[in-house]
Amino acid sequence: MRLPPLPTIRDLIRMYKLSAVSKLSQNFIMDMTLNHKIVQNAGTLTGCCVCEVGPGPGGITRAILEKDVDHLHVIEKDRRFFPGLQMLADVTGKLTAHHGDVLRFEMNNLFPESFITPWSESPPKIHIIGNLPFSIATPLIFKYMESISTHSDAWRYGRVPLTLTFQKEVAERMVAEPNAEDRCRVSVVVQNLCHVTVKKIIPGSAFVPAPDVDVGLVHFVPKKKPIIDLPYRLVTKVTRTVFHHRQKQLKNNLKALFPDDQQNLVDAMIGDADIDPGRRPISITNEEFKRLCVAYSRICDRLPYILNYDYRNPSSKKNYLSIRAVEEELNSVELQREQSKTF
Ligand code: SAM
Numbered sequence: 001m002r003l004p005p006l007p008t009i010r011d012l013i014r015m016y017k018l019s020a021v022s023k024l025s026q027n028f029i030m031d032m033t034l035n036h037k038i039v040q041n042a043g044t045l046t047g048c049c050v051c052e053v054g055p056g057p058g059g060i061t062r063a064i065l066e067k068d069v070d071h072l073h074v075i076e077k078d079r080r081f082f083p084g085l086q087m088l089a090d091v092t093g094k095l096t097a098h099h100g101d102v103l104r105f106e107m108n109n110l111f112p113e114s115f116i117t118p119w120s121e122s123p124p125k126i127h128i129i130g131n132l133p134f135s136i137a138t139p140l141i142f143k144y145m146e147s148i149s150t151h152s153d154a155w156r157y158g159r160v161p162l163t164l165t166f167q168k169e170v171a172e173r174m175v176a177e178p179n180a181e182d183r184c185r186v187s188v189v190v191q192n193l194c195h196v197t198v199k200k201i202i203p204g205s206a207f208v209p210a211p212d213v214d215v216g217l218v219h220f221v222p223k224k225k226p227i228i229d230l231p232y233r234l235v236t237k238v239t240r241t242v243f244h245h246r247q248k249q250l251k252n253n254l255k256a257l258f259p260d261d262q263q264n265l266v267d268a269m270i271g272d273a274d275i276d277p278g279r280r281p282i283s284i285t286n287e288e289f290k291r292l293c294v295a296y297s298r299i300c301d302r303l304p305y306i307l308n309y310d311y312r313n314p315s316s317k318k319n320y321l322s323i324r325a326v327e328e329e330l331n332s333v334e335l336q337r338e339q340s341k342t343f
Pocket of ligand 1: 024025026027028029030053054055056057058059060075076077078100101102103131132133134136
């Protein structure tokens with residue numbers, strides 16, 4: 001689909017005086033060839049419903065609309081871009097611009113119900129695309145991973161793929177294999193739930209204004225079944241704890257999962273997972289994380305207060321101590337009852 005003649009992105013920025021606001025991580029792509037390449041990396045979009053995060057002056061937006069999509073929704077926080085986006089909506093009749101913060105924006109009812117595709121099948125004809133603001137890229141991807149794990153928000157419609165930009169180093173962490181120096185929590189959480197690939201590295205000089213860093217374009221397709229099929233909260237808690245001190249041994253990091261008087265559970269967990277306690281966090285494979293999470297989950301099934309225990313949070317420590325006090329009280333009542341039976 002060819003769009004009718006429109007002012008260029010550069011002209012639009014000049015006409016509406018859209019100087020970049022650093023607080024909103026605004027780095028624009030003026031080069032339409034690059035915008036088309038970004039969109040090509042999302043795969044086939046013809047007849048799809050697309051949601052673009054942070055359209056700004058609309059370069060990627062135009063490239064998406066030229067793919068003859070069924071409909072395009074864009075979410076933008078900065079109202080200054082709305083006249084330009086409205087112009088695209090008017091000429092195509094296929095664009096809806098939503099004003100808001102993407103971190104709070106819900107996509108539960110954004111697309112037609114007829115687009116729902118069962119999770120076990122191929123992805124639905126829905127895509128999420130965006131040249132993300134650096135400032136929110138990491139919280140946003142964790143929010144999306146949680147929704148993927150619960151099949152909620154946009155993932156109510158099925159295994160919706162995403163094509164998003166990140167600072168190059170963050171993109172590389174997402175695909176980092178065991179033993180890579182940049183392997184971290186995000187590598188495990190993302191690889192657990194998605195097939196993830198870095199499609200392209202874009203030099204910082206391609207953006208206006210140019211950031212100090214390069215950018216990685218990352219493509220995610222949710223997996224039919226995650227490697228670790230356990231609640232998101234549990235998986236993120238275990239991975240966060242394992243990577244807490246990257247140079248420490250596994251055993252030392254895991255101590256933070258358990259209260260001081262229950263440190264014996266560290267050995268129990270590692271024994272059940274059958275992993276060398278001296279391993280460095282970056283060497284642990286996704287399958288070994290699965291074994292650690294399963295072992296931790298078994299402990300939490302037996303002692304449910306462990307899941308809520310957070311060594312950084314004084315109120316959770318207090319809660320734990322009161323649960324222990326009640327337990328001890330019950331134990332002593334039980335003991336007295338047993339003793340009275342004996343006499
Ligand atoms: N897509 C445009 C491009 O590639 O030229 C602009 C990309 S710029 C890196 C990020 C865009 O996201 C900006 O337009 C900015 O106003 C918008 N933005 C920043 N924070 C946002 C948020 N929390 N919710 C929605 N949009 C946001």
